[in-house]
Amino acid sequence: MMTLSVLTAAIAPGIALLSYFYLKDRYDSEPIGMVIRVFMFGALLVFPIMMLQRALVLGFGENPFVFSFLFSSGIEELLKWFVVYYVIYKHVEFDEPYDGIVYAVAVSLGFATVENVIYSLLNFTSFSNLLMRALLPVSGHALFGVMMGYHLGRAKFQPSSEKKHLLFSVGLPVFFHGVFDYIILVSKSNWMWLMLPLMIFLWIMGLWKVKHANARSPFRAVRREDEIKI
Incomplete structure (x- = not known):
């Protein structure tokens, strides 16, 4: 029974966040089957990434800066980007700017959810610890x-x-994910004082991007015309 409770607590944040961003699509919701498929692609990335990171740490050591920006954020965000780019970017369902957010969040939360389950099963101490992980690593992803x-x-x-934004689409996640990990690795006692403003900034910037991606939807004008006719 305890294992089931831990699993539920570990899975719930990823599902809740994915549902939140999915429902933020105001004009043309994505097929739920496609979103689940991309979520599963993200989940499948966990084990090869963990093995690759372990091999790199054993081979090159665990320098906090190198680990944060290359072994952790660099590998994770680059592989998630490849999934979205090669599976979704040219897909017919990617037909408005906000769709990029839906699918990138899906692959990110697929990865984060499995990572959270593994961590929770191997390192469970309390449900407050799981709540902290929901507020930080899972929402960070x-x-x-x-x-x-x-x-x-x-x-x-x-x-x-296109080229500029493709660069931003991988460069910004790698940078901010690296900053996130570096704070945790280096600031042993006062990390929360650095993490809190970072998370506030990320949420403000994230919600701004959600709003502006929706505002760029080609279906926005169609929705307005339909409302006027009604």
Whole structure:
């Protein structure tokens, strides 16, 4: 019974955050089957990434800066980006800028959910610890996904600046994920004083990107015309 409770507590934050960002799609919701498929792709990334990170740490050591920005954020965000780019970017369902956010958040939370389950089963101490992980690593992955998806949406629907936004779509998540990990690794006692303003900033920026991605939807004008006719 305890194991089931821990599993539920570990899985729930990822599902809740994915539902939140999915429902933020105001004009043309994505097929739920496609979203679940991308979520599962993210989940499948966990084990190869863990093995690769372990091999790199054993081979090159665990320098906090190198681990945070290369072995952790670099590998994780780059592989999540490849999934979204090669599976979704040219797909017919990616038909408005906000779709990039939906799919990037889905792959990010697939990864974060499995990672959270593994951590919870191996290192469970209390449910307050699981709550802290929901507020920090899991929501962090979601917000890195928002950054990635926003710029993928800009890249696809603004061909004149595609290369710039493709670079931002991987560069920004890698940078902020690296900052997140570096704070945890280096600031042993006062890390929360650095993490709190970072998370507030990420949420403010994430919600801004959600709003502006929706505002760029080509279906927005169609919705307004339908409302006027009604």
